[in-house]
Amino acid sequence: MLSLYRPGRGWLHRMPAGPKLVFLALIAVALAALPSSWAIVPVVVGLPVVLYACAGMGVLVGATELGRQVWALRWVVVVTAAGQLIFLGPEPAVSNTARVVAALVVVGLLPLTTRVSAMLDAIESGLGPLRRVGVDPARAALLLTVTVTTVPVLARLAAEVRDAQRARGVRPSLSRGALPFLIVALRHADDLGDALAARGIR
Incomplete structure (x- = not known):
């Protein structure tokens, strides 16, 4: 992640x-x-x-x-x-x-x-009592952590796309940046999915 x-x-x-x-x-x-x-x-x-x-x-x-x-x-x-x-x-x-x-x-x-690990541990610990009603605190903590970090991560990826365009002498624009941003966003989603699968979460 x-x-x-x-x-x-x-x-x-x-x-x-x-x-x-x-x-x-x-x-x-x-x-x-x-x-x-x-x-x-x-x-x-x-x-x-x-x-x-x-x-x-x-x-x-x-x-x-x-x-x-x-x-x-x-x-x-x-x-x-x-x-x-x-x-x-x-x-x-x-x-x-x-x-x-x-x-x-x-x-x-x-x-x-x-750190992401500390955030996960804190949320999982806080959601611990919900285990009695069938909630998996580990999965819920992971979901909340991913939710908190996803929007800033995507904003950073968009900034990196704009910086790469400027470095190549291309004026950043929505039409020019949409496809590269979609590619890096999907790559990030794939990496996140692989990381979750490696931890046995599907």
Whole structure:
């Protein structure tokens, strides 16, 4: 499985995976629950900036990763803001879009500061009590971990396709990048499937 983990020695890296997952989830829920007003925009913009800067990856790396996360969500921003701007007006459109993006990039800190193995162990441990009702914690943990990491991985693969096109002197575009991206995405899916099969999961 392609890992998004970025080594570091900060407090967020040192925090155990289980409490970290709960901590980031609570922050994301709190951001999403804020009222739709101009006053909350500086808060929802500033909090992810502070978290990424202080996460322990280094200020420069943190800023770069935050930029990548936001850039990967650019179409979410466009669609969310445009629809609400038409039907609700500027204040709800800006504040709601900022809340959604902030919540998503905060959750994006989990795979950046947590090894996949630690994430799997934490989720499997947390889902342990559900074994009594027939849920396989190992499979459920794997599903949740793959879900958390898939979107950022695909965003990174898309960025690599664009970088490869620029290196060849080709101007990146949707029409030129769709086929290469589809190929690398399918290759990643095949590799993931092989990794799961090797672990006896089908």
